[in-house]
Amino acid sequence: MKLSVSTWNINSVRLRIDQVRRFLQEQRPDILCLQETKCPDDKFPLKELQACGYPFVVHMGQKGYNGVAILSRYPFSQTSIMEMCGRADARHITVTLTQAKAASGLVIHNFYVPAGGDIPDPELNEKFRHKLQFMEELRGWGGRAKPTATPAILVGDLNVAPLEHDVWSHKQLLDVVSHTPIETAALEELRQEGGWADAMRHIRPEPEKIYSWWSYRSPDWAAANKGRRLDHIWLSQNLAGTIRSVEVTRETRGWERPSDHAPVTAVLEL
């Protein structure tokens, strides 16, 4: 069976509910993971999203910031969340598919890693310290819980562009949070030690430039194309051979009042 999984930092699910619906109708992924829903759970647009053909939905939100959700065509169980860095700040949610033939038992993790503020120094910037601590806890989780021992997918806005060709200018971004050596090394270490394959780079290796985020501050984002690949789909190594395609739906960035992130979709043949 084919299984398609999308991840999208929507930057307010209520403001962009029509864009989520349009994306679902046009792309029909089996699973959509959202970040930055910015929506308390009692205000989450559950029925509207279920009506798009996604009866199975979990969401973990809070007022104003962060928030994650998973929409699925297939039923799942064992919804759970982790509270990284001792904060209940709605940056993780996970489900296990239960009745999807070859995908039954597949675990899907959805993360929103802290952005980290502007100054790339943990001594001077508490937000950057938080980001590094978050990644350190992810690394510890990989060693302890062994999430890749069984078939698993980890997606989300990881807020790090790890490779040289994941940014428009490697040299100019070495001091910019999201591409500093301390962050890119931390992300690559936790990915490799955890036994995760980077789905996109597995089939689209460097030097192809791939981005999923373009700043709002760029007046002509498409022409300037100063993007970064902040949104990721990782697979447990036992699934790496199932990857058929991984695409960025760049056109959503050109829609009216867009998110600054575009969706990333992987298709697997299970």
Next chain:
DNA sequence: ATGTCAGCGTTTCGCTGA
């Protein structure tokens, strides 16, 4: 590398976070 956003509070703009 800052030119833009979104949500919140109490508002019709300043602040925070991204």
